[in-house]
Structures are given as C-alpha cells and as structure tokens.
Amino acid sequence: MSHHEPIHDEWDVDDIEWDWSEEGVHEDELALEPHDLNAEDEPIAQTSPHAPQKTIENGEIATSEDTTQSQEDSMKSRLLINPNKAGTQYIPKHIVAKIVYEASQGSPFFLAEQRRDALVTARIQSLQSRVQAIQTMDLRLERGIVESVLRTVEKEWETSERRWIVCVDMDAFFASVEELDRPELKNKPMAVGGMSMLSTANYEARKYGVRSAMPGYIAKKLCPNLILVRSNFDKYTAVSKKIREVFAMYDPQFSPMSLDEAYLDITDYLSAHPEHTPESVVSELRAEIFRRTMLTASAGIAANKMLAKVCADINKPNGQKFLPVDRESIMEFVRTLPIRKVPGVGKVNERILKSLGIETCGHLSWSRINPRLNRMLNFFSWFVMFASNESCRDSERKSIGVERTFAPMQKSSEMYEKLSELSEYLATDLKKHDTKGRTLTLKLKTTEFRLFTRAKTLMRFMCTAEEIFHCAQQLLALEITANPGLRLRLMGLSMSKLSSRSMDEDGIAKFLKRPSPSTPFPNPQTLTCPVCCKEFPDISERDMAEHVGRCLEDPHIPDGSGEIKGDGMKRPSKRKKETKRDKPSSNLVEWMQKRSSSPLLDQPVCPVCATPFTDPSDLASVNRHVDACLLGEKQ
DNA sequence: GCGGATCAC
DNA sequence: TATGGTGATCCGC
Numbered sequence: 001m002s003h004h005e006p007i008h009d010e011w012d013v014d015d016i017e018w019d020w021s022e023e024g025v026h027e028d029e030l031a032l033e034p035h036d037l038n039a040e041d042e043p044i045a046q047t048s049p050h051a052p053q054k055t056i057e058n059g060e061i062a063t064s065e066d067t068t069q070s071q072e073d074s075m076k077s078r079l080l081i082n083p084n085k086a087g088t089q090y091i092p093k094h095i096v097a098k099i100v101y102e103a104s105q106g107s108p109f110f111l112a113e114q115r116r117d118a119l120v121t122a123r124i125q126s127l128q129s130r131v132q133a134i135q136t137m138d139l140r141l142e143r144g145i146v147e148s149v150l151r152t153v154e155k156e157w158e159t160s161e162r163r164w165i166v167c168v169d170m171d172a173f174f175a176s177v178e179e180l181d182r183p184e185l186k187n188k189p190m191a192v193g194g195m196s197m198l199s200t201a202n203y204e205a206r207k208y209g210v211r212s213a214m215p216g217y218i219a220k221k222l223c224p225n226l227i228l229v230r231s232n233f234d235k236y237t238a239v240s241k242k243i244r245e246v247f248a249m250y251d252p253q254f255s256p257m258s259l260d261e262a263y264l265d266i267t268d269y270l271s272a273h274p275e276h277t278p279e280s281v282v283s284e285l286r287a288e289i290f291r292r293t294m295l296t297a298s299a300g301i302a303a304n305k306m307l308a309k310v311c312a313d314i315n316k317p318n319g320q321k322f323l324p325v326d327r328e329s330i331m332e333f334v335r336t337l338p339i340r341k342v343p344g345v346g347k348v349n350e351r352i353l354k355s356l357g358i359e360t361c362g363h364l365s366w367s368r369i370n371p372r373l374n375r376m377l378n379f380f381s382w383f384v385m386f387a388s389n390e391s392c393r394d395s396e397r398k399s400i401g402v403e404r405t406f407a408p409m410q411k412s413s414e415m416y417e418k419l420s421e422l423s424e425y426l427a428t429d430l431k432k433h434d435t436k437g438r439t440l441t442l443k444l445k446t447t448e449f450r451l452f453t454r455a456k457t458l459m460r461f462m463c464t465a466e467e468i469f470h471c472a473q474q475l476l477a478l479e480i481t482a483n484p485g486l487r488l489r490l491m492g493l494s495m496s497k498l499s500s501r502s503m504d505e506d507g508i509a510k511f512l513k514r515p516s517p518s519t520p521f522p523n524p525q526t527l528t529c530p531v532c533c534k535e536f537p538d539i540s541e542r543d544m545a546e547h548v549g550r551c552l553e554d555p556h557i558p559d560g561s562g563e564i565k566g567d568g569m570k571r572p573s574k575r576k577k578e579t580k581r582d583k584p585s586s587n588l589v590e591w592m593q594k595r596s597s598s599p600l601l602d603q604p605v606c607p608v609c610a611t612p613f614t615d616p617s618d619l620a621s622v623n624r625h626v627d628a629c630l631l632g633e634k635q
Numbered sequence: 636g637c638g639g640a641t642c643a644c
Numbered sequence: 645t646a647t648g649g650t651g652a653t654c655c656g657c
Contacts, residue, residue, distance in 0.1 A: 103646095104647085107646070107647080108646095108647095109646085109647050110647095113647095116640090119640090193648095195645060195646075196645080196646065196647065196648080197647060197648050199648085212644095213647080213648080214647080215646070215647045216646095216647095217645070217646060217647095218646090218647085257643085257644070258643090258644050259644095260644090261644075343642085343643075344641090344642065344643085344653095345642090346641060346642050346643085347641090347642090348640080348641060348642090349641080349642090395652090397651080398651075398652070398653095399650090399651060399652080400650085400651085401649090401650065401651075402649085402650085403648090403649060403650080404648095404649085405647090405648065405649085439636085439637095441637090441638095449647085451639085451640090452638075452639080453637085453638060453639080454637085454638085455636080455637060455638075456637095457636065457637090490648090490649095492649085492650095494650085494651085636657100637656105637657085638655105638656095638657090639654105639655090639656095639657105640653100640654085640655085641652100641653085641654085641655105642651105642652085642653085642654105643650100643651090643652085644649100644650090644651095
C-alpha cells in the first residue's frame with residue numbers, strides 16, 4: 001500500500017475548452033454575451049422542442065423548461081461534467097453527451113445519478129409552485145427597501161479601499177507537466193489518470209470532449225487514440241514549488257488554493273513599483289513562470305477574489321483578463337456573466353436558476369425587485385459579493401479525513417479490516433498535523449452509490465488509531481446490523497471538532513494565537529444594518545449583506561406552516577448567528593408598527609427618502625409615496 | 636449535534 | 645476493467 005500524502009489533487013474541472021489555433025474563437029468563447037447560451041448549438045438541457053420561452057422582463061417570473069425537459073436530456077447534461085461550447089471541439093457537444101450517456105447507461109453510477117436528478121427535479125417543481133404564488137403580490141414597498149439597501153451597500157463599496165487581486169491558474173497543469181518530459185505528446189490527445197478516472201486532459205484531448213473527472217474508459221470511447229499517462233504527484237509538487245516562488249516575488253502573503261492555483265494581492269507591489277500597471281505586472285509574472293517552468297499560466301486581475309477568479313477563466317489558456325475596478329466596468333462585466341461561472345454555482349444550482357429563467361448574473365439583479373424570491377434563494381448576498389472587497393480568510397482546518405474506494409465488499413470481517421486500516425491512516429494524519437478531535441464521522445458508499453454518513457461526538461479527544469477504531473467500529477456495527485446484505489465500495493473516516501495536541505497551543509491558548517499569516521486582504525469593519533440599525537463591529541461586507549438580506553426578508557416570511565421547505569439554494573456565504581427577533585408578520589407595515597424598539601422603525605419611514613409616514617396604516621398612501629420616491633419625485 | 640446535499644479543486 | 649479524495653458549507657432537523 002502506497003503511503004498517502006494529503007495532497008490536494010488537481011482536477012482542472014474549471015478549465016474551459018479552448019481552441020487556440022483558430023482566430024475569432026475568443027469572442028464566442030467569452031461566454032459573456034447575453035445570447036451566448038442561446039447560440040445555435042444549445043446546451044443539451046435546452047434542446048427540448050417543448051422548451052418554453054424564458055422571460056425576466058419587468059420582474060415577471062417565467063418558470064422555465066424544467067417541467068418539460070425529458071429525464072434523458074436532464075441526465076445527459078448531468079453526466080457532462082464540464083460542458084463545452086460548440087466549435088471548440090471536433091465532436092459536437094450533443095454527440096459527446098450521447099456517447100457519454102450511452103456508455104454510462106444502466107451502470108450503478110448512472111442509476112444513482114438518476115435518483116439524484118429526480119430529487120433535484122422535485123425540488124425545482126416545488127420551488128416553481130412557490131414562485132407562482134408570489135406573482136400576484138404587491139411588492140412595491142419591498143422593492144423600495146431593497147433599492148435603499150443596495151444603495152447603502154454600493155456606497156460602502158465606493159468609499160472602501162481598492163485592492164488589486166490576481167488569480168493565477170496553470171493551464172492543464174498535470175498534462176502540461178507530463179508534456180515537459182514527453183514532448184512527443186504535445187500534439188496528441190492525452191490525459192492524466194487511469195481507465196477509471198482522469199484528472200486532467202490536454203487541450204488536444206479536450207477537442208474530443210474528454211474532460212477531467214471523466215472515467216478513462218469513457219474518454220477512450222470519445223477519443224480512441226487518447227493516450228493515458230499515470231499521474232506523478234511528486235513531479236507536480238516540485239513544479240508547484242517553483243511557481244510559488246514566483247508568486248512570492250509579487251506577494252509574499254499569496255494564498256495558494258491548490259498545486260496550480262493561487263490568489264495574489266499585488267497592491268503593495270504596485271505601490272513599490274509605480275512604473276508598473278496591474279496588467280504589466282501579471283504579464284511579467286506569467287512570463288517568469290514560463291521562463292522557470294516552460295509552462296503557461298492564465299490570470300485574472302480584478303477588484304476582489306471572486307471577480308479575479310472569474311476573469312482567470314476568460315482568456316485561458318495562456319492569457320489574462322483585466323477588469324477595471326470602477327463600478328461601471330464591474331456592473332457591465334457581471335451583467336452578462338453566466339451564473340455557472342460564479343464560484344459556488346455548480347450543476348444543480350445552475351439548473352435551479354435556469355428553471356427560473358435566470359441565466360446570467362444580470363438576471364440576478366431581478367432580486368432587487370422581488371425580495372420574496374430573494375428570500376427563497378438569497379440572491380442578495382451573491383449580488384453583493386461582486387462588490388465585496390472581502391475574501392475568504394485562510395481559516396483554520398476544521399476537519400481531517402481519509403477515504404478509500406475499493407472492490408465491492410460484503411463480508412463484515414473485511415469491513416472491519418478496512419476500517420482498521422483507515423483508522424491507522426487517520427491517526428497518522430492527525431499526528432502529522434499535531435491535532436486531535438472529538439467528533440468522528442464514518443462515511444459509507446454502497447455498491448449502488450448510495451452515500452451516507454454516521455457521526456459520533458465524544459466528551460474526550462481521540463487521536464490514536466486504537467481510539468479511532470474503537471469509536472468507528474461502533475458506528476459501523478450499527479450500520480451492518482441495520483442493513484443486512486450491505487455491500488460497500490467506499491469507506492471513509494473523518495475527524496472534526498479539532499484541537500491542537502501540543503500543550504502550549506491547547507485550551508485557551510489557541511484563542512490567543514495570532515491570526516493566520518496569509519491575510520493579505522482588507523479586513524472586517526464596523527457596519528450598521530440599515531434595516532434594524534444594529535451595529536456590527538468586525539463584520540465583513542459579505543456577512544453584513546447576508547444579515548441585511550435576512551433582516552429585510554424576515555417580515556415576509558409567510559406565517560403558514562404548510563410552506564414547502566427544502567428547495568432553497570445553497571447559500572454563497574456562511575451566515576452569522578443572529579439574535580432572535582419578533583415573530584415576523586406577513587405584512588411589512590404591520591411588522592414595522594409592532595417593532596417599536598428599533599430606532600429606525602420607531603416610526604415607519606419611507607425607505608427611500610427616510611421621511612416618516614404620516615399614516616403608516618394607510619397602505620395605499622404608503623405605496624404611492626414610495627413609488628413617487630423611487631421615480632425621483634420630490635415629496 | 637447529525638445527516639444529506641452541494642461545491643471547489 | 646468499469647465514475648476519486650479532501651475539505652468546506654448550508655439547510656433542516
């Protein structure tokens with residue numbers, strides 16, 4: 001058994017298919033044009049002849065094709081891990097989808113994906129019925145408030161400090177490293193990985209629809225001449241070390257995300273080198289990487305991490321994209337940006353949003369005029385994220401785990417054997433990280449690809465293999481008895497609720513530890529919620545936006561207990577624990593009147609001009625006033 | 636605190 | 645021969 005380094009694999013899932021040999025491809029490939037998604041070669045999911053029109057005009061919600069989309073089409077797009085644009089590959093996308101679909105059909109993996117897909121479909125249908133229900137409501141007042149809050153956020157942004165953030169991403173990293181040693185592979189379709197799974201494909205292979213995270217044997221169906229190269233992590237790590245030396249030249253505090261990707265804050269470098277522009281610095285950086293490694297990198301330069309990340313994808317490979325920091329440039333950029341490009345929007349959320357007719361981030365601004373839908377999906381914080389200077393601070397590790405896939409296993413004796421092995425691995429890793437933990441999570445995947453976890457939290461910390469196994473074995477025993485005939489293909493153990501093992505860092509000492517060294521980005525500040533007027537010291541803009549969104553939307557939570565739950569979107573950012581407020585009423589004005597404790601709401605005021613309402617109970621007059629204000633009329 | 640689901644890399 | 649491993653977050657309970 002080979003030792004297992006806690007290496008973060010590179011799977012290049014975000015690499016965009018790109019044909020760099022052809023002129024004129026770029027514009028089509030930027031995926032920033034509003035009609036891009038409706039180009040001749042549509043995504044598989046939308047080829048259904050029954051697909052209804054989607055509109056998003058005037059705040060009207062048009063639920064989309066999901067109800068009519070066939071299950072097969074849905075599965076085809078689901079199986080296409082990383083769909084490409086037409087024209088950049090020899091094999092048209094719908095053919096690729098068909099081949100992948102047929103190669104997968106009937107397999108246990110396929111059936112499991114079908115079950116998951118059906119759950120998403122149900123989620124979407126329930127969401128759509130909720131969306132229908134809010135169509136007829138009068139939302140003018142809420143719109144006014146949302147507008148006002150957004151103005152506040154924008155003002156914060158205008159006055160905040162500007163930073164230049166760069167996201168650097170190596171092109172087809174693993175494959176390119178392999179090509180250094182075997183240059184004859186350069187012009188041949190090649191992928192790193194094995195028959196069961198690929199981690200990276202070179203650009204030649206991508207033309208055939210070969211993708212990272214695709215099983216090798218399916219890739220071979222797409223491209224029979226595909227050359228498979230086993231991965232050599234030591235090589236990638238060594239190259240990674242070289243590129244990080246370059247990063248450190250421009251930002252000693254850079255944040256590596258993986259072997260081939262990192263964020264840099266070059267603001268200080270630019271101050272120290274006034275003769276440079278952000279673009280020239282990044283050109284130089286990429287040239288230096290190439291000089292040292294003979295590998296190309298792509299980069300994005302923008303006002304924050306999120307925008308930089310999106311930009312890094314645009315002129316890939318071997319290119320860079322500069323997004324000016326002024327408000328207009330950013331708004332224009334974001335307006336036509338497909339939602340799938342937003343970090344955090346994956347396959348499922350893309351499908352959910354598209355089912356509501358939301359395909360670009362510009363459509364997200366629709367949440368400005370429909371706070372109720374916003375509450376369901378919480379677009380609000382996403383919207384604000386584009387204007388956020390904040391970036392994820394490198395946080396302390398919260399869990400550490402191991403998992404292994406193996407040949408189907410049915411005998412419980414073998415399972416305990418495997419569990420013991422995993423316990424050893426985990427103990428080794430815990431020791432390596434000088435940590436211990438109180439919560440142990442057992443993860444199991446059946447041969448039918450059903451995935452489940454069982455956890456146990458102890459009063460004391462675990463760190464040795466014996467302690468881990470003792471706890472894990474109880475969890476496993478419960479499942480074995482509860483599921484006779486259990487057949488497994490994967491087992492995993494993960495430890496959380498961690499604490500340092502060395503004495504000097506134990507207990508209260510770890511709270512006194514200085515913040516993590518690489519925090520090159522602007523830090524939280526004191527902000528005031530424009531809705532509840534509470535002050536939040538040391539809060540990030542994103543968390544603030546999150547709070548304001550909740551604060552704003554709470555009064556709209558319907559009282560009915562029959563509300564369908566569970567079909568909201570995953571939130572883009574973590575939510576701070578908030579203090580419990582009054583049970584909100586479904587009527588905003590009533591709620592305002594009830595909440596006399598809030599300074600802002602002592603007397604209900606116009607959310608736009610802040611003039612107190614003479615008679616807040618006169619809803620019609622309130623709405624007239626707000627409408628007039630929004631139109632800019634002087635009261 | 637637990638478990639399922641989603642996502643990034 | 646037959647779809648990965650590590651870590652994180654969010655939601656609903």
